[in-house]
Amino acid sequence: MSSFETIVPALAEALEKRGYTALTPVQQAVLATELGAADALVSAQTGSGKTVAFGLALAPTLLGGAERFTDAGAPLGLVVAPTRELALQVRRELEWLYELTGAQIASCVGGMDMRSERRALERGADIVVGTPGRLRDHITRGALDMSALRAVVLDEADEMLDLGFREDLEFILDAAPAERRTLMFSATVPRSIATLAKSYQRDAVRISAGGEAKQHLDIEYRALSVAPADRENAIINVLRYYEATNAMVFCNTRAAVNHLTARFNNRNFAVVALSGELSQNERSHALQAMRDGRAKVCIATDVAARGIDLPNLDLVIHADLPTNPETLLHRSGRTGRAGRKGVSALIVPNNARRHTERLLNNAGLTATWASPPSADEVLRRDDERILADPAFGEPVSDDERGFVETLLERHGAERVAAAFVRLCRGSRSAPEDLLDVAPFTPTGDRPARRDEQPSRRDDFGDSVWFSLSVGRRQNAEPRWLIPMLCRTGNISKREIGAIKMQPEETFVQIAADWADRFLAAIGPDRKLQNNIAVKRLDGTPDLSRAGYQPPKPDKKPHRGKRPFEANAPQGAHKPKFEKRGQPERTGATETKPWAKKPGKPKFDKPRSDGPAKHKKPKNRPG
Known part of the structure; x- marks a missing residue:
């Protein structure tokens, strides 16, 4: 050649x-x-x-x-x-x-x-x-x-x-x-x-060699936004959706590798683990299981998986986000080798989306932002695989024909087909239901700031108001309320409208189509962090209570002040203090004016007129 x-x-x-x-x-x-x-x-x-x-x-x-x-x-x-x-x-x-x-x-x-x-x-x-x-x-x-x-x-x-x-x-x-x-x-x-x-x-x-400055064309990068509690469920759905011949899941610690290995074993995945605590013999057996098809999923740390070349590795999942662009490239480079196509999927919690965007930009990569496959999408993909199974294209052999006719006569075509579908679905791990997450728009896909219209909270659209049992007197501020609402309620800042601070409570405006999901994420007790209660309001809150509220009668006034009286003359509330007289200094013990109780009287012991007593010196040998 x-x-x-x-x-x-x-x-x-x-x-x-x-x-x-x-x-x-x-x-x-x-x-x-x-x-x-x-x-x-x-x-x-x-x-x-x-x-x-x-x-x-x-x-x-x-x-x-x-x-x-x-x-x-x-x-x-x-x-x-x-x-x-x-x-x-x-x-x-x-x-x-x-x-x-x-x-x-x-x-x-x-x-x-x-x-x-x-x-x-x-x-x-x-x-x-x-x-x-x-x-x-x-x-x-x-x-x-x-x-x-x-x-x-x-x-x-x-x-x-x-x-x-x-x-x-x-x-x-x-x-x-x-x-x-x-x-x-x-x-x-x-x-x-x-x-x-x-x-x-x-x-x-x-x-x-032409690849350092541009993205690997054989690798499809996908950034999947998930709720923090749904990370493992999202990995299960990604594995089920792609059904790759070989897949590799990367974690940052040995403990995470052991945890995911146990979880996926229980979910009927053929899985092996690679971490630094394994012996060389155990590592060799794990890799051989991947090569001969006994295992389909390898869960590994970065150090343990460096340099590994597994055949037919079509899917790489970043269960934990890489710590730097080089690690991202090395992980993803396990797939898309020798002309084969591959997918590199990053599992991105809501609070790490900006960090992931910077990570991809620093690595010179462009990823498709999406949600993980839902349970319905996984099941539809299973049905497509069943319909596309090449076994349907093979003719019925003479050895099979007699039993096929017996099945059809005894059960009918519909029941035989239903039993076949149940067998196919039962052999796979069931997909997980995931919480809905607001879509993420990368910075580069957003319109330039000068082209945007100034945002107005009164144009927020259909919304529902909620009351939080914390206000100005509890030092409530939007800078810590908003992250707490996003984190606990699985929403983003775009779903939060106006925030009205009151002395004892705070009113928050939530987009109408996210209100039910917001309540579902908080839970039945309707409590946020620090025992902050959440209550859904009917209509717009009454903001006329924003002025001064006198202290409740059962509360004690502040030390040194008297209860507020509207008709009292000016200066009447100033406390009057009397200057204490200086006590005369006498031979007696001085009593301190702030002492709670008078001290006990001290009695002088009788003193002897003789010389002071001293310890008898010990006779030591010279």
């Missing part, structure tokens, strides 16, 4: 056997003639074929013009990856790519038997793939000979720095020969990566 002309022949043949018909942009970029044997800093999207790309780029350097590797000795190439799973995945990719060259490929990763790795290195390896910590251990112990090294690849370099491997990477690069070739591959190129490249690369060529 013309696109494979510049590739080492043995690797080109391996690509054809694998079914490759064209190279991805990053693979074409590393084979460009202007790159030659120079160092390179490559930024490309996750899932764009970077492993095959650096495998193709390394071949001329490692083979040195030969068609096959000779007897393996000290390694010629070294690939460093951030996690065990990614390192083992890279090894598998390089094994089929270099199969016809006779290359010996060894792996050195944490969690595996170090003695077996040492024996493999002693037998000889052409390429070594490993994680930073384990590679440093082998170098320190003298098991990994770096003297013959011709090229080093840092895969997912930004991830390795995020995981705190800078010191290990610098140790490995310092131990490698100075004239080596160094290739760095990274989804993003922050300042830390640029600094590392400047220190350990010589005149590196910067390659951006």
Whole structure:
């Protein structure tokens, strides 16, 4: 093929056997003639074929013009990856790519038997793939000979720095020969990566494989607004709606992974968990269950899932929002790989919608804002799948015909069809009913501020008034009332109209079509936080009570003041105080004027005329 002309022949043949018909942009970029044997800093999207790309780029350097590797000795190439799973995945990719060259490929990763790795290195390896910590251990112990090294690849370099491997990477690069070739591959190129490249690369060529500045076209981003209490129910409905062959759910903590795994197991989902507390054997079994179809949903933390490449992963769900744009890109990059389409769904609580909008903008992504699939939408999607089942297009076999006729004669076509539908629906987890959430309009979709008409509360539209049992005297203010109403009542600021503050209560205007949902969200006790009572009013409230209200008769007047009297002359309410006379100082004990009770009289003990008594000194030995 013309696109494979510049590739080492043995690797080109391996690509054809694998079914490759064209190279991805990053693979074409590393084979460009202007790159030659120079160092390179490559930024490309996750899932764009970077492993095959650096495998193709390394071949001329490692083979040195030969068609096959000779007897393996000290390694010629070294690939460093951030996690065990990614390192083992890279090894598998390089094994089929270099199969016809006779290359010996060894792996050195944490969690595996170090003695077996040492024996493999002693037998000889052409390429070594490993994680930073384990590679440093082998170098320190003298098991990994770096003297013959011709090229080093840092895969997912930004991830390795995020995981705190800078010191290990610098140790490995310092131990490698100075004239080596160094290739760095990274989804993003922050300042830390640029600094590392400047220190350990010589005149590196910067390659951006067309994906760094624009959105991955094979990934559909969806931001789903939910009530905070509905996060887990929304995830269930998303999983049920898409029915992906493989799906991955990301959480920020191990505790969240364990909680969701238990919840989804109870809901009849085939689920496995990946977190840092699992052993290497447990992680391998979990990934194998996803690959062979025994499990369909993988719930993982960011660290545990870095570098994982699962086949047919069509759906990524962010149960907890990513902490930064890089994490969002790495999570989403698990899907939409090798030309397949994928969906990245962010579960966004109401109070995190602005934060999510900034997160997407900083990542350079455009998402479709919507609500999660409702229970009715999930059931309709199930019906569509039943109707589209390819089994209906297959002819009835002779073995089946007799029993089919028996079923139809005994039960009839309608009852047989109904039983079939019940069986299909019963095998799946039931969808959840979700609370209605006000739609969210991203800032970019709103009209410019100068084109907007000034808002007027008297044009709010149909509304219902509510009374809250808190007012000015309880320090009520809209700045904390509005967030509390939105949070407890599952509404947004757009559904709140005028707020009228009274001394002992507050009147709030709510959009009419949200009034019933507002009350339902508050609950039957009609109480907000701090025991604030909510009462629905009929019509417009009476605002004539906004003036001064005298204190109730049963309340005691303020200390130092007398009850208010309308006809009292001016100045009559000023309290009169009499200046206390200074008591004469006498030999007796002075009585303090503010003392509640007089002190007890003190009696002088009889004093002896003799000398004062002293303790008898102890006789100590000299």
